[in-house]
Amino acid sequence: MTSIISNKPLNKSLNQYSLWKYWVLIVTLVILFFSALPSWYGEDAAVQLITKKPNTLSSEQVYQVLNNAGIKSKRIEQQQQNVLVVFAQAEQQNLAKNILSKSFSDTAQVTLALYPAAPNWLLDMGFAPIKLGLDLRGGVQFLLDVDLGLVFQNQAVMVSDSVKQFVREEHINGVRVRQGIGAEVHIETSQQAHKGQIRQFLSQQYPLWQVSGQQDTLSVVLSDDEQLKLTNLTVQQNLQIMRSRIEELGITEALVQRQGENRIRIELPGVQDPATAKNVIGATASLAFYPVAETGSVNALVLKDELNKPVYVSRRPVLSGEHIVDARAAVGDFGMSKVNISLDATGGKLMSEFSRDNIGKPMATAYSEYSRNDKGQAQQVTKIISVATIQSQLGSKFEITGAGSHQEAQQLALLLRAGSMTAPVTIVEERTIGPSLGAENIANGFAALALGMAVTLLFMACWYRRLGWVANVALVANMVMLFGLLALIPGAVLTLPGIAGLVLTVGMAVDTNVLIFERIKDKLAEGRSFASAIDVGFDSAFSTIIDANFTTMITAVVLFSIGNGPIQGFALTLGLGLLTSMFTGIFASRAIINLVYGRDTRRAIKV
């Protein structure tokens, strides 16, 4: 075993770290300490007023309103476009939001917010508190399923319709077109020549579709690449829609992100009543304008109106909801509610061309909503909300009436504004964590952390008397670093399982030191001096430490990449904890030991 020493260059003096290593250590620790500090102060409940025009709202006005209502604020800050009100008591937040949104409904949008309670000099340095997960903060979480089946089906309908039309126009007989599952169309024909014609038509019109032939059947399938692209686009669009809808709800710190292939996870911290949020998130609506066809027409689509009367409309809408850029509820003549709609350029052109040719004829507005039936399948319910006669050529701005009460008109406008839904979205998971439970989880988690920490510190101090305090300093440094990193890493969220990971880290982190100390003990027993035992002990324990931590690192990485919210929190603290414990256990404790015991040449010392 003496071979290990001979590997070292002889001129290197024993147990000495160069100055720069101490600098690295100290700078790292100081930065992470400051980064961890704001989390100690926590966050205050706040309300943010975002004014529609700059400088139209002063903090005095806000103070006046709150004061009249008997709500005390900790402070009110005014910036160009917004006013921030921070409360000392969290319960006042919701109350204040209601009062403020009533008073300033014309000038500002009122949203709930959280504001770090740390002193400003700390925040000015760019440090922020650790972001807490919903299980610690309270709030509502939804998991949405974007049903791509219908999207693909719509694509297939488009292709089969145009094939049918082509066949009709070209007078090709004996062709049957039927839809397969998803983006798939089967065309049956016995004539080889017809097959060629249809193939040519398809490759010209729909180059992204793959055509394969089997005897009498042509199968047309959207290519895998294109299906993936369509999936991504649809989910992205839905993400966008969800973000803007949630913005409308007035929650600033909401999290909307994609999960897996076709899921969207929405976290709404601070929301206590899921019903309101659900109505806005869960509803998927789209609007389309149809030319009204003759009653009884064979080639028409039959839709029901409010009173369940059938309305015959053309199969092809004039334009659909994706061209809508803005929609606002307003009160029209005779106190009737209406929705003002603005279209984009393409939509405006389509509408103006259509209305020019059809003045005096009726146009129907169809409103589609998606819901999920008992079997969990998405279904589309379309109803006609208005049939109006086109009075004049319409431009890119027009209005529709007949949406019901003013409140319903507002709801419709909100849904339309958020855009058109090309894929139905349904809520497949819903979790509500009451605010008191969130606070309780934090208290429990940190009580466990404190107890675990105290017991471990005590144990190490008693077990390794002479070196125990070094391990304890390393452990405390480890915790500071962990909290600092959690606050520093963008996107890192602390969850309840995450706290469990912290507690486990406390127990496991000392392992690095234990391994080293046991080796040092061994070497001392072999009759080495303390200083030389330290040197050899650290060296021989190193590869074991790496080995032992590596496997846990593997599970942490797997958990992080496969798990969801809370479990990812666990994987994060577990993995980061391993890294910091190696840093403090090997590097920091060596630095301390070198300084204190590095020159100790006594033999037969008890550790």
Place this chain on the structure above:
Amino acid sequence: MNSKTMNDSSQGLGYLTKWRYASSLISIVLMLLSLTVIGVKGFNWGLDFTGGVVTEIQIDKRISASEIQPLMTAAYQQEVSVISASEPGRWVLRYANIADENQRPHLQTVLAPLNSDITVLNSSIVGPQVGQELVEQGGLALLVAMLCIMGYLSYRFEWRLASGALFALVHDVVFVLAFFALSQMEFNLTVLAAILAILGYSLNDSIIIADRVREQLIAKPQWNITDINNLAVKSTFSRTMVTSGTTLLTVVALWMMGGTPLEGFSIAMFIGILTGTWSSVSVGATLPEFLGLKAEHYVIAPLPDTP
């Protein structure tokens, strides 16, 4: 330490051999029993995996489960499980979801006859397809983690040595699973996370012993493997005890203070660490011996120290 031991390599550690063999036998018997228990009883899958509704409510402390149960059963027309939570007056209600939102009875209305303030502390509704996906994902996570660990072990250690650690690992996971099958405690996502963490931790001890075995095999090629194993177990024993001890202490802290949400996690970790320590000094260390591990397997220069 050197010249004397050349003749008698057992160093008076012969008693350890007997102990290791006996404990290995116990481990294997217990493992077979555990597998049977899992097969017979199955798991009490949590909401995360089955889908459904779980609501935690706070009501008057004097109201008992037998008063809540009939009201819930009547309103939801199914067996509703009413379990007492950590504190008096807190109940966890679990039932299958009613898909149509309009037909879903409102909890406050259902429990109105109890004449108590009802606070909903948290509620989760999980769709059936989400649960199914989680089962698949969880299984995949276990599998991927196992494969990665196997890959690492076979790269780092000779296969005989690696198989000991791997067997110990399977042993620990099976044991924890058997506990959850036997006690019918809820098997939820945090328990799954704990099991994955056990995968990592259980290996810690085994790897550290295996590291020692490898080191000694290289340093003392003329020793027989039984004695090397004994020495490796003995010389790492105090480390094994200290680390397992501190980890157990913190897990107990979590168990005591962490509250209901972390209960399953803490219990799983607690058992996992106990069996992890046990298996690493028993089967983990003994199996390579039976597979015929010899010093010759490490005659060639070992792999570089950093992976």
